[in-house]
Amino acid sequence: MPIIRVELFEGRTTEQKREYAKALTEASVRVLGIDAGAVDVIFSDVRKSDWATAGVLWSDKPKA
Amino acid sequence: MPIIRVELFEGRTTEQKREYAKALTEASVRVLGIDAGAVDVIFSDVRKSDWATAGVLWSDKPKA
Amino acid sequence: MPIIRVELFEGRTTEQKREYAKALTEASVRVLGIDAGAVDVIFSDVRKSDWATAGVLWSDKPKA
């Protein structure tokens, strides 16, 4: 408790996830007043061809 | 709002997901009366060896 | 197969969900070429005080 699940576009490095998991856990500890050991973070990579906003796959959207 | 998550057997093409995301989004707009931009669709492919019904993996079921 | 999970703000009526489930199922049948009986739709109501975008709970956002 808590379990934090993060869906994000694939392509982030393990280094970024390492830092991100640490930051999300620290935020949980600080706000909820719990032990870090109680926090699970699970990352779930999503391909841009598997995520659509406004009915359009992100793999089909023109680059900004 | 809303977020639509679809778990489906792997093997669908990007073309099918493109059309499917569009159809799910249009249904959302029509029924809920919201902007298409408010709709996220996320596809999650599941291997037949990762999905069981009635206690049997789909990869083990005889073909119909 | 497939399982469709929809997270949406609470407040939609059963009549809307009835129509929405039907529309999402029909879209699935049409695009994937499957039987309607293979489609599960699960709605999950989310309170505006449980959903934040840009770091702000929707219950705290000024009305448009």
Next chain:
Amino acid sequence: MPIIRVELFEGRTTEQKREYAKALTEASVRVLGIDAGAVDVIFSDVRKSDWATAGVLWSDKPKA
């Protein structure tokens, strides 16, 4: 992108969720280098009688 889902024991106040959503979003912006507007946080309260660890519901565990 990203969508952050947090399952936590029920009982947290809206004030705590407000601060928590802000903290998780700031961590996301800092680590991923994205706009805050791209971050969704969804809280899901879980009753202690709906969560078991080691096969025992938390509502049945003796208080520490």
Next chain:
Amino acid sequence: MPIIRVELFEGRTTEQKREYAKALTEASVRVLGIDAGAVDVIFSDVRKSDWATAGVLWSDKPKA
């Protein structure tokens, strides 16, 4: 590890969930060869008016 999430129709008693969590955990220990302490089970009650199969809400289906 693992986290087991169970979506089921609302109406099950805490006594049933207590027994169910125990049974799912024991199955995990036996098959995976892990400690019971590594197993989390989370139940999520779903109203029959929030679950549709074949495009029809279970709250609308005639009783068998």
Next chain:
Amino acid sequence: MPIIRVELFEGRTTEQKREYAKALTEASVRVLGIDAGAVDVIFSDVRKSDWATAGVLWSDKPKA
């Protein structure tokens, strides 16, 4: 009904998942008094570099 989702570290064999799905389904049938055909089990493999506890990725933890 019910749908059982299991997040576990990648590396389990199909043989283990086959046995695990069977055991989880049997537990469901026994406790809930339902038909096996009503039970879906979906496995979701998680890489150790995608799961953190106490803010540390499992891929970074020293072996026990």
